Amino acid sequence: MTTVRAAITQTTWTGDKASMLDKHEGFARDAAAQGAQVLSFQELFYGPYFGITQDKKYYRYAEPVDGPIVQRFAALAKELGTVMVLPIYEEQQTGVYYNTSVLVDADGSVLGIYRKNHLPHLDKFWEKFYFRPGNLGYPVFDTAVGKIGMYICYDRHFPEGWRELGLNGAHMVFNPNATKPGLSNRLWEVEGPAAAVANGYFVLQPNRVGREDNEYGDEAVTFYGTSQVIDPRGNHVGALGSSEHEELLVRDLDLDLVQQMRDDWQFYRDRRPDSYGDIVAP
Numbered sequence: 001m002t003t004v005r006a007a008i009t010q011t012t013w014t015g016d017k018a019s020m021l022d023k024h025e026g027f028a029r030d031a032a033a034q035g036a037q038v039l040s041f042q043e044l045f046y047g048p049y050f051g052i053t054q055d056k057k058y059y060r061y062a063e064p065v066d067g068p069i070v071q072r073f074a075a076l077a078k079e080l081g082t083v084m085v086l087p088i089y090e091e092q093q094t095g096v097y098y099n100t101s102v103l104v105d106a107d108g109s110v111l112g113i114y115r116k117n118h119l120p121h122l123d124k125f126w127e128k129f130y131f132r133p134g135n136l137g138y139p140v141f142d143t144a145v146g147k148i149g150m151y152i153c154y155d156r157h158f159p160e161g162w163r164e165l166g167l168n169g170a171h172m173v174f175n176p177n178a179t180k181p182g183l184s185n186r187l188w189e190v191e192g193p194a195a196a197v198a199n200g201y202f203v204l205q206p207n208r209v210g211r212e213d214n215e216y217g218d219e220a221v222t223f224y225g226t227s228q229v230i231d232p233r234g235n236h237v238g239a240l241g242s243s244e245h246e247e248l249l250v251r252d253l254d255l256d257l258v259q260q261m262r263d264d265w266q267f268y269r270d271r272r273p274d275s276y277g278d279i280v281a282p
Contacts, residue, residue, distance in 0.1 A: 078108025
């Protein structure tokens with residue numbers, strides 16, 4: 001049996017970037033102490049979820065992929081020997097910003113990035129004010145723990161991207177989130193397991209938790225946590241995260257289940273891309 005120990009985190013906004021970075025370094029060290037080989041933080045992990053408002057001051061949270069935040073955590077990944085998924089606010093150039101996950105291997109090398117392809121633009125999720133849509137497709141990377149893909153928050157509502165990641169070889173997909181109560185509650189329960197089953201891989205979904213009223217006062221929303229790890233058969237690996245409190249979830253992934261699921265259910269063999277023309281019609 002090939003087992004990978006994975007960790008995901010759910011965090012409440014402290015009120016400043018420096019303490020958030022320190023907090024997440026602490027999470028990384030705790031995860032490594034528990035034997036975690038791969039770790040993912042929540043969406044836009046070192047800041048508030050600024051999509052609540054449309055305010056250009058939050059552009060200053062953007063950094064290049066080779067900026068100080070990624071450099072800091074890449075060095076930490078090398079020190080701890082841990083693969084890391086770092087969801088950042090990327091500055092590709094002045095005035096061009098993306099919602100991005102950076103993948104760092106266990107030796108500290110930056111393997112590549114995923115830019116969020118699907119952007120919401122609705123009440124308290126004003127993401128098109130802050131980000132351009134992703135333009136790098138759905139890459140999958142070979143890491144020290146296996147083949148990893150990334151998908152970010154609102155992306156999860158679109159099954160096409162999940163399937164692209166499977167076709168590109170993913171054995172596990174990290175889907176960092178900033179998700180609040182409302183219409184999404186039921187979707188949170190079903191979309192991750194459905195994606196895992198349909199594609200025969202592990203789905204790991206960290207979500208923010210708590211109320212960011214220290215940033216937004218009465219406008220704040222309450223993120224519901226319940227971060228989850230789901231196996232290729234659609235079952236939860238361990239308990240859900242807390243709905244109220246910060247938490248580090250450490251779970252063992254039996255990667256043999258990927259092959260077993262794909263042997264039992266030949267979804268890749270039986271798919272009919274020649275018949276799906278309307279899916280890709282503009």
